Amino acid sequence: MRIKLIHCSIVTLLIGLFASATVVGQTITLTPTITPKITTTEENAIQDLKEKVANKVAEIRKKNNKAIAGRVTDRSESTVKIKNSEQNDFNIKFQDSGLTKYYQITGAQQKEISSEDIKKDDYVIATGVINDKTITANSVFTDKQFLAGDGKISEVKADDYTIKVMAADKTVYTLSIETSTKQQIVNIKTLETERIGFSKIKEGDSIHFVVKVNGDEKNNEYSTEKILIVPQEYFMK
Incomplete structure (x- = not known):
């Protein structure tokens, strides 16, 4: 009886040892993740593609980059x-985040302003990418x-102190000569320009003029900035 018990104990012990050996002997094998390596040639090809796309976008933007001018109606x-x-x-x-810049032109000077300074009836010039009737402005000038x-x-x-001028296309302009109007005439003897007063202006003379447009003029009546008179006698020489 004792021999059988010893035998059973040995068998049980051996079974336990084999079971332990089996568990210990199992090894978990992890499959490594293979990261593909990009070669220098592939990197150059990707970079070239990026540059081509960027250049194409810049080309399209440059092609569509235009300027428009007009008076603000709304x-x-x-x-x-x-x-x-x-x-x-x-x-x-207008673009957000300060991408659109705003300027006021006064003579040869310009100063930066804000979009709130642009009012109805202002004369503005805008540059940017135009699509149909909408321009996404980079810069706006008043x-x-x-x-x-x-x-x-x-x-x-x-x-x-007004004069009427008939243009070649038969359009008639009424020019108001102000105290600030720069008035000049061509001296037909020296061909030099000279300053004159209103009394020297006469019918039949040719005239070149620059007028300021406010947007509310009627019947082609304008305040005059500059005039240059060419006497009709000049053409009779």
Whole structure:
């Protein structure tokens, strides 16, 4: 009986040892993650592709980068509507985060302003990418609008210091000569320009003029900035 018990104990012990050996002998094998290596040639190809895409985008933006000008007819917080000299409407869209810059032109000087300074009836020039009738502005300038023309003086009115000028296309302009108007005439003997007063202006003379456009003019009546008179006698020489 004792021999059987010893035998059973030995068998049980051996079974336990084999079981332990089996568990201990099992090894968990991890499959390593293979990270593909990018060769120098592939890196160069990727970089070339990025540069080509960037250049293409820049080319498209440059192609569409234009300037439009007109008078403000309406505005909201981020957009102004303008009407150009051909009476076409355009929208100027302001970019966020300071990407659109705003300037006021005064003579040869310019100073930076904010979008809130742009008011209805202002004359503005916007540069940026244009899509149909909307321009996403990079820069917006407020400026005075001027009109330059020429023709023959058809009437001189000394009582209100105005003159009527008929252009080659038969358009008649009424020019108001102000105290600030720069008035010059061509001396037909020396061909030099000389300053003159209103009394030297006469019908039949040719005239070149620059006028300021405010946007509320009627019947082609303008305040005049500069005039240059060419006497009719010059053409009779």
